[in-house]
Amino acid sequence: MTKVDLRLNAIVDASLADVADLPLLAAQAVRGGATLLQYRDKTASTRRMVEQAMAIIVAIAGSGVPLLVNDRVDVALAAGADGVHLGSSDLDPETARRLLGPSAIIGLSVKTAEEAHRAALAPADYACIGGVFATTSKDNPGPPLGIDGYRLLRKQLHADRPTLPVGAIAGITEARIAPLIAAGADGVAVIAALFRSGDVIGTARAFRSAVDAALSERSA
Template sequence: MTRIDYRLNALVDAGLSDIGPLAELAQAAARNGATLIQYRDKTASTARMIGQAKAIAAALDGTGVPFVVNDRVDVALAAGADGVHLGADDMDAQTARRLLGPEAIIGLTVKNTADAERAGRAPVDYACIGGVFETLSKVNPDPPVGIDGFARLRQALRALNPALPVGAIAGIDLSRIPAVIAAGADGVATISAIFRNRDVAQATAAFRTAVDAALAGRAAA
């Protein structure tokens, strides 16, 4: 499996298409501090998703930033992405690993204790806990776990797989980065706070700086 730098996961969601081409948004984030790019589209056809994923992969070529596709192992394979991010209702991680191979990146969403126990034992490269806070970027029937809930789930993952990088997602802005890092996050995932900013490059750089500062502060404590 692959060691992932999860400090800043920039999610390029299909809903951002009103801002500009997703491939250009992904490239701007990758060039300004994102350490992982994820493409998410819950409604497009398979053919459209493959085309979009190929465009994003091409835009990221040479940046050194890995690229994963949300939910869809078939799209990741067809587009030559580096891996997938899977939810509880998606393909299981063991099957995804068999299809994608040992070098592919596989991440899992963790929303509750059952998810944490599954992720801690699965052949995955990272987990992302959330939603931590309320968010407008995705319809989420589950209530936010909050900082305390995040810390509990993070501890459950650490007990099963101490080396597994773990991120926080949903409602993360600059002001909340120190709290989620202090609670055990190795990084954060974000959509709107970066891509709906008037200056995507500047917003990405600010997030990366804040994450790095929070991680350094935790290490020094």
């Protein structure tokens, strides 16, 4: 499996188009210290998604930061992205791995104990547990997990696969980073708190610094 740096996973969502062009936002996040990028669009045509993904790849060229496409293996293949992030209703990770190859990054969303168990057994490179807190960036049908719920799911996932990197998503703020890292998160996924902050580069730096400090404290 490919080693993935989950410390700061910046999700460039199509809903951010009112802030700035997505490739510009992606480049700013990378400049601030994002270690992983996701491009997410639930409504655009396949052609538009491929164009956007390719533009983001150009914008972050030379940074070494991988770009994943949310949900869409076909778009990732067509655009030459580094991999995909898949939800429970998307293409299964086994088929995604066969199509994308051994070096692609495959991430999985985890919301339940059953999904945690499946993720641990799947050919995935990381999992992201959430939603941890309430968020306006995406509709989450169930109630937020909270810190305790996150800790429990992470423990269940690691019971089956102790070395799988695990991130946290939904409602992440700088103040919530340290408790999440203490609860076992290897990093955080952010959308609104980063890209609607008014200072993407500065906010990314602050988030990355908070993650690094919390990880250092956890390993001490």
